[in-house]
Amino acid sequence: MTSNRTKPHEIVERALELSTADGCVVIADEESTANLRWAGNALTTNGVTRGRTLTVIATVDGREGTASGVVSRAAVTAGDLEPLVRAAEAAARDAGPAEDAQPLVTGTPASPDFTDAPAETSSSVFADFAPALGEAFARARAGGRELYGFANHELVSTYVGTSTGLRLRHDQPNGTLELNAKSPDRQRSAWAGRGTRDFKDVDPLALDAELAVRLGWAERRYDLPAGRYETLLPPTAVADLLIYQMWSAAARDAVEGRTVFSKPGGGTRLGERLSPLPLTLRSDPNAPGLESAPFVIAHSSGDDASVFDNGLPVPATDWIKDGELARLTTTRHTAALTDMPLSPGFGNLVLDGGGEKSLEEMVAGTRRGLLLTCLWYIREVDPATLLLTGLTRDGVYLVEDGEVVGEVNNFRFNESPVDLLSRASEAGRTEKTLPREWSDWFTRAAMPALRIPDFNMSSVSKGV
Amino acid sequence: MIRGTGPDLGRNSVPHSIDAAFTALPLRALADAALARARALGAEHADFRLERIRSASWRLRDAKPSGGSDTTDLGYAVRVVHGGAWGFASGVDLTMDGAARVASQAVAMAKLSAQVIKAAGSDERVELAEEPVHADKTWISSYEVDPFSVPDAEKAALLADWSSRLLSADGVAHVDASLLAVHENKFYADTAGTVTTQQRVRVHPQLTAVAVDGQTGGFDSMRTIAPPVGRGWEYLTGTGWDWDAELERIPELLAEKMRAPSVEAGRYDLVVDPSNLWLTIHESIGHATELDRALGYEAAYAGTSFATFDQLGELRYGSSIMNVTGDRTAEHGLATIGYDDEGVEAQSWDLVREGTLVGYQLDRRIAKLTGLGRSNGCAFADSPGHVPVQRMANVSLQPDPGGLSTEDLIGGVERGIYVVGDRSWSIDMQRYNFQFTGQRFYRIENGRLAGQLRDVAYQATTTEFWGSMEKVGGPQTYVLGGAFNCGKAQPGQVASVSHGCPSALFRDVNILNTTQEAGR
Numbered sequence: 005m006t007s008n009r010t011k012p013h014e015i016v017e018r019a020l021e022l023s024t025a026d027g028c029v030v031i032a033d034e035e036s037t038a039n040l041r042w043a044g045n046a047l048t049t050n051g052v053t054r055g056r057t058l059t060v061i062a063t064v065d066g067r068e069g070t071a072s073g074v075v076s077r078a079a080v081t082a083g084d085l086e087p088l089v090r091a092a093e094a095a096a097r098d099a100g101p102a103e104d105a106q107p108l109v110t111g112t113p114a115s116p117d118f119t120d121a122p123a124e125t126s127s128s129v130f131a132d133f134a135p136a137l138g139e140a141f142a143r144a145r146a147g148g149r150e151l152y153g154f155a156n157h158e159l160v161s162t163y164v165g166t167s168t169g170l171r172l173r174h175d176q177p178n179g180t181l182e183l184n185a186k187s188p189d190r191q192r193s194a195w196a197g198r199g200t201r202d203f204k205d206v207d208p209l210a211l212d213a214e215l216a217v218r219l220g221w222a223e224r225r226y227d228l229p230a231g232r233y234e235t236l237l238p239p240t241a242v243a244d245l246l247i248y249q250m251w252s253a254a255a256r257d258a259v260e261g262r263t264v265f266s267k268p269g270g271g272t273r274l275g276e277r278l279s280p281l282p283l284t285l286r287s288d289p290n291a292p293g294l295e296s297a298p299f300v301i302a303h304s305s306g307d308d309a310s311v312f313d314n315g316l317p318v319p320a321t322d323w324i325k326d327g328e329l330a331r332l333t334t335t336r337h338t339a340a341l342t343d344m345p346l347s348p349g350f351g352n353l354v355l356d357g358g359g360e361k362s363l364e365e366m367v368a369g370t371r372r373g374l375l376l377t378c379l380w381y382i383r384e385v386d387p388a389t390l391l392l393t394g395l396t397r398d399g400v401y402l403v404e405d406g407e408v409v410g411e412v413n414n415f416r417f418n419e420s421p422v423d424l425l426s427r428a429s430e431a432g433r434t435e436k437t438l439p440r441e442w443s444d445w446f447t448r449a450a451m452p453a454l455r456i457p458d459f460n461m462s463s464v465s466k467g468v
Numbered sequence: 469m470i471r472g473t474g475p476d477l478g479r480n481s482v483p484h485s486i487d488a489a490f491t492a493l494p495l496r497a498l499a500d501a502a503l504a505r506a507r508a509l510g511a512e513h514a515d516f517r518l519e520r521i522r523s524a525s526w527r528l529r530d531a532k533p534s535g536g537s538d539t540t541d542l543g544y545a546v547r548v549v550h551g552g553a554w555g556f557a558s559g560v561d562l563t564m565d566g567a568a569r570v571a572s573q574a575v576a577m578a579k580l581s582a583q584v585i586k587a588a589g590s591d592e593r594v595e596l597a598e599e600p601v602h603a604d605k606t607w608i609s610s611y612e613v614d615p616f617s618v619p620d621a622e623k624a625a626l627l628a629d630w631s632s633r634l635l636s637a638d639g640v641a642h643v644d645a646s647l648l649a650v651h652e653n654k655f656y657a658d659t660a661g662t663v664t665t666q667q668r669v670r671v672h673p674q675l676t677a678v679a680v681d682g683q684t685g686g687f688d689s690m691r692t693i694a695p696p697v698g699r700g701w702e703y704l705t706g707t708g709w710d711w712d713a714e715l716e717r718i719p720e721l722l723a724e725k726m727r728a729p730s731v732e733a734g735r736y737d738l739v740v741d742p743s744n745l746w747l748t749i750h751e752s753i754g755h756a757t758e759l760d761r762a763l764g765y766e767a768a769y770a771g772t773s774f775a776t777f778d779q780l781g782e783l784r785y786g787s788s789i790m791n792v793t794g795d796r797t798a799e800h801g802l803a804t805i806g807y808d809d810e811g812v813e814a815q816s817w818d819l820v821r822e823g824t825l826v827g828y829q830l831d832r833r834i835a836k837l838t839g840l841g842r843s844n845g846c847a848f849a850d851s852p853g854h855v856p857v858q859r860m861a862n863v864s865l866q867p868d869p870g871g872l873s874t875e876d877l878i879g880g881v882e883r884g885i886y887v888v889g890d891r892s893w894s895i896d897m898q899r900y901n902f903q904f905t906g907q908r909f910y911r912i913e914n915g916r917l918a919g920q921l922r923d924v925a926y927q928a929t930t931t932e933f934w935g936s937m938e939k940v941g942g943p944q945t946y947v948l949g950g951a952f953n954c955g956k957a958q959p960g961q962v963a964s965v966s967h968g969c970p971s972a973l974f975r976d977v978n979i980l981n982t983t984q985e986a987g988r
Contacts, residue, residue, distance in 0.1 A: 037853075040581075041958055043765045046590045047581045051556040051959075052573055053853040055543060076539040079560035095538060098620035103532045127573075127580055134580060138587025145589065152768035154958040182958075184768035195768070260642060261680040261687055268685025305535030306527070380771075383894045385905060385925060388687060389986040393903050393925075395896045416894070416901050416927070418985035444960040462903075462985060463927055467771070467896030 012056070013119045013173075015080065016165040019060055022089045025096060026070070027063035027108045028167040029314045031303060032056065034122035037158040038129055044150050045141040052127050056080065059303050061311045062092035063108065069101030072311055074304050102312075104305050104337035108168040109315040112299055115173040122161035123175045129157045133203050140208040144185065147216060152184040157203060162301055170315040174297045177201045180443055183208060184398060185215035187222075192411065193468050194218035195377055195398035197240060197438035199447045201293070218377070218399055224410030226402050228464075234373035235459035236366055236403070237424075239437035239451035241379045242355065245392070245421035246285060247442050247449070248382060250323065250350060252390055254307045255332035255342045264390040264422050265332060272332065274344075279327040279425040283357045287350035288320035293436055294448040296351025310335035313348055321347050324355075324425075352448035357431030363453045366432050368406040374459070375401040375408065378440040379417070390420045394441070395465055414468070415461035430455035484608050486667050490520055490653040494562065495665070499657035501564040502546045505571035507659060511548040511555075511578075513596060514571065515658035517809060518544040519852040521650065522616060526623050528645040531631035533624060543852035546571045550578035552593030553585060556855040597835035597843050599812050601661040607806020609668040610799050611700035615649035618701045623647060626704060627673075630715055634677045637719030639726065641687075642678040647671065647704070648696070648952060650964075654809070662811035670802055670964055671703050672696030672952050673711075677718050679726050688922070690722035691907055693743040693889040695949040696964070698800040708800070721920075725908060728920040733981040737884035737912070738926060738974045739877045744906045745865070746949025746967035747890040752930040753785075753792055754863040754967065755956075756899040757819045758846075759828035759838065765858075770956045771897030774930065775825055777838065783825040786934025789868065792820035794829055794861040796845050801862040802950045802964035805845070809856035812845035819863065823934075831858040850961040857957045864948075864968035871942030874971040880939070884912040885924065885979065890949075892925070903927040905982070925980040933974060941970035 012032040019030040037053045059076040073095025077088050130137075133155065144151045157179040164172040179200040186193045194215040198206050237245075258265040258272040265273045289298040300316040302309040313335050322330045331347045339346045367375055377399035385391040393416060400412040432453040439449050499516040506514035524538040544567065545558040555578025559570040585592065615623075631643040652668045676691040694709045703709060740748070755773070760766060762773040775783055785792075795816030796805050805814050810832045819827045830840060831847040848859035878886055889907025896902070909924040910917045928936075950966035 037959070039959055040584075042584075043767060045588055046592050047553070047584050048765055049554055049556065049855050049857070050577045050581055051558065051855055052577060053558045055558075055560050055853055057539075057541075059539075071533075074537050076537065077542070078540060079542040079562065081562075091538070095536075095620055098624065099533050099536065100621075100624060101533070103529065103534055127577060130580070134584055135587060138584040141584070141588030141590075150764075152764070154768060156959060182768055186767065190764070190767070190772065193767075260678075261682070261685065262642065262678055262689075266685060266687070268683075270682065304525075304537040307529075307534075309535075311535075380897060381894045383892050385892045385903075386923070386982050386986065389983075389988065391982055391986040393892065393894045395894070395901070397897055414896065416896070416903060418903075418980075418982070420986055423987060444955075460985065460987065462980070463901060465896040465901035466774075466929070467898035467900045 012122055012163045015058060016163050019085055019089055020165050020167055022086050023062065023167060025062040025093045026065040029061040029108065029311065030165045031059040031301065032163040034161040035158065036124045038125050038127045039156040040130060040134065041154045043152045045145050058088065060089050060092040062096045064093065064096040066101060070105035071096045071099045072102045073099055074311060076303065104310040104312055104335060106312040106336045108166050108312060109170060110168045112170050112172060112315045112317055114171040118163065118171045118173045123159045125157050125159040129203050130155065137208045140212045143209065144212055148188060149216060149219060150186045150188060151212065152186065153182045155181050164301060164315055166315055172299055172315055176297065178447055179203055180438055180447055181206045183211045183215060185212065185219055187219060191468055192219050192222040193398045197440055199436060199438045221401055221408050222399065222411035226410050226412050228412045230415065230461050230463045232458040232460055235456045236370065236373060236375045237454045237456060238363055238376060239435055239453055240440050241376055242451040242454050243353065243437050243439035243449040244379050244382060244441040245424065246353060246355060247439055247446050248392060249390065249421040250353065253323065253332050255334045255344050256338040257307060258332055259342045263387060265329065273329050274332065275328060277328050278324060278422060279428060281357045281428055281431050282326045283324055283355060283425065283431060284322055284326060285324035286320065286322050286354045287352055289318050289351055291352050291354055294352040294450060296448055300348050308333045308349055310337055316348055318348055354434065354450045355452060356434045357452055359431040359433055359452050361432045363432060366430065366453055366455060367403050367408065370403045370406060373403050374412060375403050380441060382441050385418065390422050391418060392420060393418050395467065414465040416463045416465050417460060418462040419460050424456055427456055427458065428454045429457050486606060486608065486665055487653060495655040497564060498544060498562065498567040502567040502571040503657065503659055505568040506546060506548050506575060509572065509575045511550045511575060513549040513659055515547050515656065516544065517852065518655045520653045521851060523650045526627060526647045528627050528631050530642055531628045531635060541851050545852050546574040547855060548574045548578055549594045550575050551582045553578045553581035554594055555581065558853045594833060595836045596832040597841065599832065599843065602807060602811060602813060603661055603663055605664045605807060607666045609698050609804060611669040613701035614651060614669060615671055615701045616651055630675055633715055634675065634718060639679050639723045640677045640719050641680045644676045647673045656807065656809065656811055658811050664807040664811065666806050668698065669700050670696060670698045671700065673704055677722050679722050681726065688725055690718050690725060691889065693907060696802060696952050698802050698804055721908060724920050725922065728922045730983055731921040731924045731979060731981050733979055733984060735976050736979050737881045738977045739874065739881060739884065739886045739971060740974065741874065741888040741971055742945065742947035742949055742969045743889045744887045745969045745972060747893050748904055749863060749865055749967045749969055751893060751895040752899055752902055754860045756930065757828050758858055758860065759830055759834050760858040762828065766956065769958050774898045774900050780825060784823055785820045785825050785931060786823045787937045788823045789940055790820055790823045790934055790937055791866040792863060793817065793866060794819050794827065794844065794863050796861050798862045798948065798966065798968065800948060801966040803860060803862045803966060808845040808847045809849050810843065810847040812843045812847065815844045817844050829858060829861055834858060848963055850963055854959060854961050857961065859956060859963045860954060860965045862966045865940065867943045867946045867970035868940045869943065871940055871970060874941060874945050877939060877941055877971055877973045878912055878917065879915040880973065881912045882914055885921065886910040886912055886917060900929050902930065923981050923983045925982050927978050927980055933977065936974045936976060937972055938975050939973040941972060945970040
């Protein structure tokens with residue numbers, strides 16, 4: 005039996021040795037997590053986990069093309085390795101020619117730590133955080149607040165080996181802290197979130213103090229009807245909207261005429277001005293504090309990923325440059341199909357418009373408008389316009405003459421991020437943010453706040 | 469449905485046994501090692517759960533393979549109550565030492581929790597509702613052919629054939645096809661003596677045809693409305709759904725949709741087909757009657773509920789013809805089980821009776837905390853790496869035993885819209901305000917369908933919507949819909965769940981024009 009103490013690179017090498025296919029890619033994911041969850045100033049659930057998943061991608065050449073087969077197994081033992089490799093080969097033979105078939109990647113320099121043991125997290129990552137959280141509970145109780153939230157830390161060490169000689173490794177730490185404060189009657193609610201790589205840079209007491217201020221704002225209540233309002237979207241809301249926009253930015257779909265980035269009559273909207281502001285939306289695996297995999301890791305093929313591209317370097321990419329649509333996502337296959345440059349996905353997103361104002365300074369520059377905390381339950385209504393619906397959540401604040409004067413009811417919105425970019429009249433200073441809606445899937449973002457002169461609040465929500 | 473110690477099979481099932489490769493794993497030995505360690509370390513309660521979940525997908529784009537996966541998750545978890553606090557840990561090392569080590573980690577997490585609880589000045593302790601011991605029980609879901617016993621080439625060929633049929637029709641520019649299949653095995657044992665071994669199978673085939681107007685740049689799609697089900701491969705070959713009939717209609721339905729006029733926003737009577745109504749039930753009743761939400765345990769993430777605990781037995785949820793049940797027993801239901809992930813036997817119960825809130829979905833801790841007695845078996849973890857949380861049962865709107873057909877419901881509407889198939893959905897964090905779209909919307913004029921409409925969304929508040937339900941259809945209109953992808957909890961977990969419902973008539977519902985909403 006192969007225990008967890010067996011080095012992952014050895015499993016990768018052994019699986020590659022067992023391969024009899026024309027090509028083989030082996031991905032070993034070593035994952036460890038630790039989490040704490042709380043409600044009403046008390047811990048509810050918690051956990052530590054440890055897991056290993058091995059993915060074998062076999063490619064089989066045939067007269068009509070190359071096929072791929074993908075099989076993944078957790079808790080793989082030595083006895084499982086050969087059946088796993090054979091299963092991937094059988095899946096490839098059964099699948100028929102893969103549309104995205106390309107030669108397996110060569111030439112990416114080996115990672116120097118490929119043979120090292122995986123990185124690992126444990127409950128000790130919360131050694132300083134947990135007592136501080138307990139203190140925050142006590143302080144909140146004394147202050148008449150209830151704290152809810154979640155702290156999660158995970159570390160995934162991914163090892164990629166290919167029959168073409170690639171030996172790559174990437175360690176991805178990922179931490180999130182969400183704190184939600186409510187009044188005891190739950191009629192007032194405020195939220196703050198942070199992304200972190202190691203929980204050394206987050207302070208639950210400071211966040212609780214921030215939320216206490218917001219709950220204080222909410223003591224004065226205004227009821228406003230549905231309508232269009234000047235609105236300050238905070239960085240977390242901007243991130244959630246633009247992440248969805250990027251998930252809808254596959255070049256092939258656009259060329260086929262079925263996305264918001266399709267041009268009527270054929271072609272795409274590449275080169276079109278999306279915003280009057282000099283906004284640049286960029287991904288960079290080396291972005292400080294937002295580091296992501298510098299090479300493609302694809303466990304399966306899809307609209308914006310290809311298993312044949314595993315190991316391909318991921319360059320820094322400007323998706324929007326100075327307000328113009330500059331790139332759509334491509335694999336090698338769809339790049340050739342659409343005659344576009346290779347732009348293989350994104351592990352982080354940074355929007356920058358050169359603004360220098362903080363959110364507080366943007367509030368100070370507002371005569372009358374709404375300041376949102378975050379967005380929730382965002383879903384696509386119409387792919388043609390990328391119309392999205394969702395809710396405001398945990399604090400909509402009325403700003404008058406540069407100051408927050410109270411809290412407003414929540415709203416359901418109907419808006420397209422593409423349209424919002426075209427109507428944004430101001431972008432603030434770019435700062436790291438936790439995208440609240442999509443943080444289960446995407447956490448690495450830095451965004452400015454955006455001022456929207458006429459944000460569409462479609463109806464009032466009684467929800468708090 | 470649970471009958472004694474043998475495999476419990478639905479009426480239409482063929483006999484299956486638990487997969488031998490699963491029972492060959494050292495299930496009891498690992499459980500014994502983990503539970504013994506937890507007891508030795510002073511745990512008041514401990515449970516051990518070992519799962520093997522095989523999930524696979526096959527995807528085609530314009531009848532050509534565009535990706536797929538075949539993933540097997542295998543591991544185990546130990547959950548303890550120690551010092552009045554929860555502790556949870558999971559691992560993948562299938563050795564006795566490994567299981568004992570994970571039990572120790574769970575106790576360590578409980579001790580960490582206890583420290584935080586103490587620092588907060590709280591005296592709250594975890595206690596569980598009583599449950600009879602279920603020793604050595606086996607349960608298998610109702611299916612005929614394990615989808616994983618069918619060669620991949622046969623699956624790919626069927627999906628390619630279906631895709632080609634759609635692609636060959638006028639006006640269809642693209643076709644996306646997919647099949648998801650899951651084979652799930654769970655072994656559970658706890659310190660009270662319950663030991664269960666279970667096996668479930670489910671499938672979700674789906675096809676979407678896309679039309680593109682090259683001149684205007686407009687495009688739209690039409691997706692199959694066949695629901696995901698707790699069945700096997702037989703679902704794709706004629707049992708439970710008529711695929712040939714549905715695929716034949718899609719091109720003409722899509723062409724009509726492309727030509728359809730844009731809706732005039734306003735208030736309309738709605739006849740909602742089960743293929744759409746299941747999702748409205750899911751969001752506005754299913755989640756709202758989860759008692760952990762109503763009590764605030766999901767407040768920072770999935771949200772709370774307007775249906776607060778103090779309103780049990782009082783809250784007018786809807787009109788007097790509204791009767792909603794929760795169950796984990798419906799044949800082919802996606803939330804159907806023999807025993808939940810706390811060893812509680814599957815049950816069925818009322819949630820809304822004659823329009824009044826009368827019940828909630830429970831796990832053992834919440835049942836004890838609220839004094840509601842026995843848990844109704846809604847604890848579920850989606851993988852060995854996740855802790856069980858209260859997850860949704862099959863929540864279903866009951867038909868009127870002598871109720872009308874869908875056509876007769878439409879016949880009672882002078883000016884309205886008939887809604888078919890789900891598409892976009894969103895609801896607020898207390899389950900008040902929702903907005904849904906659909907696959908197709910038909911104008912109703914003087915009791916008859918008068919062609920499709922485009923750009924339609926319906927928006928309402930939960931109790932107003934259900935209060936406007938004037939008629940529910942008869943059993944002949946009842947369909948079990950559902951989804952594979954219900955999300956809840958942190959870390960995020962995904963659960964499959966079914967919702968049965970008849971067609972139903974709602975009066976005076978707010979209809980939006982989504983093009984106008986986009987400012988066009």
